[in-house]
Amino acid sequence: MRFRHPDGSVVHLAYCTNVHPAEDVDGILSQLRLFAGQVRRQLDVPRLGIGLWISADAAAGLVRDAETLARLRGELEQWRLEVVTLNGFPYSSFHAPVVKRRVYRPDWTDPARLAYTLDLARLLAALLPEDAEEGTISTLPLGWRSPWGDGELARARAQLSRLAGSLAELEEETGRRIRIGLEPEPGCVVETTEQAGALLFDLEPERIGVCLDACHLAVQFEEPAAAVASLRAAGVPIVKAQVSSALRVSSPRSRASAERLAAFAEPRFLHQTRERRGGVVTGVDDLGDAMAGGLPGDGEWRVHFHVPVHANGGETTQPELAATLEALLGSEAPLTRHLEIETYTWTVLPEERRPGHDGALVAALAREVGWTRERLLELGLEEVSS
Numbered sequence: 001m002r003f004r005h006p007d008g009s010v011v012h013l014a015y016c017t018n019v020h021p022a023e024d025v026d027g028i029l030s031q032l033r034l035f036a037g038q039v040r041r042q043l044d045v046p047r048l049g050i051g052l053w054i055s056a057d058a059a060a061g062l063v064r065d066a067e068t069l070a071r072l073r074g075e076l077e078q079w080r081l082e083v084v085t086l087n088g089f090p091y092s093s094f095h096a097p098v099v100k101r102r103v104y105r106p107d108w109t110d111p112a113r114l115a116y117t118l119d120l121a122r123l124l125a126a127l128l129p130e131d132a133e134e135g136t137i138s139t140l141p142l143g144w145r146s147p148w149g150d151g152e153l154a155r156a157r158a159q160l161s162r163l164a165g166s167l168a169e170l171e172e173e174t175g176r177r178i179r180i181g182l183e184p185e186p187g188c189v190v191e192t193t194e195q196a197g198a199l200l201f202d203l204e205p206e207r208i209g210v211c212l213d214a215c216h217l218a219v220q221f222e223e224p225a226a227a228v229a230s231l232r233a234a235g236v237p238i239v240k241a242q243v244s245s246a247l248r249v250s251s252p253r254s255r256a257s258a259e260r261l262a263a264f265a266e267p268r269f270l271h272q273t274r275e276r277r278g279g280v281v282t283g284v285d286d287l288g289d290a291m292a293g294g295l296p297g298d299g300e301w302r303v304h305f306h307v308p309v310h311a312n313g314g315e316t317t318q319p320e321l322a323a324t325l326e327a328l329l330g331s332e333a334p335l336t337r338h339l340e341i342e343t344y345t346w347t348v349l350p351e352e353r354r355p356g357h358d359g360a361l362v363a364a365l366a367r368e369v370g371w372t373r374e375r376l377l378e379l380g381l382e383e384v385s386s
Contacts, residue, residue: 001049001369002384003376007333010133011381012084013372014049015039015365016242016342021095023055025068029075034358035365037079042366046385047080051340052127053087053094056112059119069126076127083127085240085338088120088137089183094344100270100286104188107143108156117180118166125176134177136240136338138211141182141190142199148189156189157203164204181211181239186219186272186304187285193217193227197234209237213342214324215244218317219302221276224324228335240338241328243372246317247271247305252290253297260315261291263350264305272304306345308364310371322375329379341368 001013020031032050040048054062062069076083090103091113106112117139124135142148142156163180171177182200184190190199196210210231217227231238247264249257252275264271265287273290274283277299284294287303295301307316328335346355346364355361373383 001045003381004384005334006380009334009337011334011337012049013339014051014085015369016051016053016087016340018053018087018090018094018344019346024058025062032075032079032081035362036081038362039365040080042362043369047082050081050083051085051087052083053090055092056116059116059123063119063122073127082129084132085136085340086120086124088117088139091116097268099268101144104140104144108159109152114159114163117163121167121170121178124178125170125174128176134179136179136181138181138183138240141184141188143189145187145189160203160208164207167207179239180208183211183213185216186274186283192220193222193230197231197236200236201234205235205237209239211240211242212238213242213244214321215246215306217324218246218320219272219274219304221274221281224320224327228327238336240340241336243309243339243341244306244343245309245321247303247307248315248317249301252301261287265291266348268348269345274302275299306343308343309341309368325375326379341372343368
């Protein structure tokens, strides 16, 4: 979906397909038919944006197989879907029974991460609509924080510099501009916007910036307007933002909260948990660790569990998400033009909250897009009908 900001620029909204398991092209094509195309129909919009997640093996295959790439482009056109952004954070097996810290491998010290990201850039250059100004790709914030030292940082920065050079060559070759956004995440080498600004202020700002994830921002108790201002002050662009909401627990040691938290402590994904006491944020790497006593439970907990963005704000960080959208889009000019709704956890929500069949998931995704659309309209953007 496209929206026009009051300054005249176009803002793109997509939902991320990493909610759907697919490791190969056939799986991706099936997603378009079963889900994305049906979400568009349910919303009754002329064109729907999707943020494709393509595994490393599938991406490598598409880059080398023009016929299959043309098939993908044809299916996107058939279902009236457009792609201006890709999610390049998970490398593969994102819906394995246990993912946890595996999602951070390979990290940015590994040449495989660079190769994967360049494959995605080549694909995005081929998939972009003709009138799109640029494409964006989100990626992990260097890697998990341990083990990590000066040597790893130097290798990662060298690879990002090579990436920027290759993106410049791709633009010269194809005329398509692709930018990369490192996505700060709790527990990683870069987990806050302040750390992102320190890392990226002198590292190819024309090609590399930040992907601002509203869930991660809220988990770290970062105030959206201040976080956005700090990135602007550092000269670090926000190339993309992820529309997402975290789990909020105001009284974590109560019996009711303990029962509720137990339903969210699932084995697939990592659910970093943070508590703020006296202005100091402390945390543990997974919800189970917090429940076992890793956090005192004297203050509010925020949990890295992407909950539906339209869900009740009393138990989610939906108000912080709305504030993030306002910080990004409520000024004279948009601070990013690519928004991606990223609720990849529908299948691991507490059982009573999970969609029971494909049609229910389609309806749930449509509600998320509808909620986000309403927030953008409230901020003064206008939906583009064609």
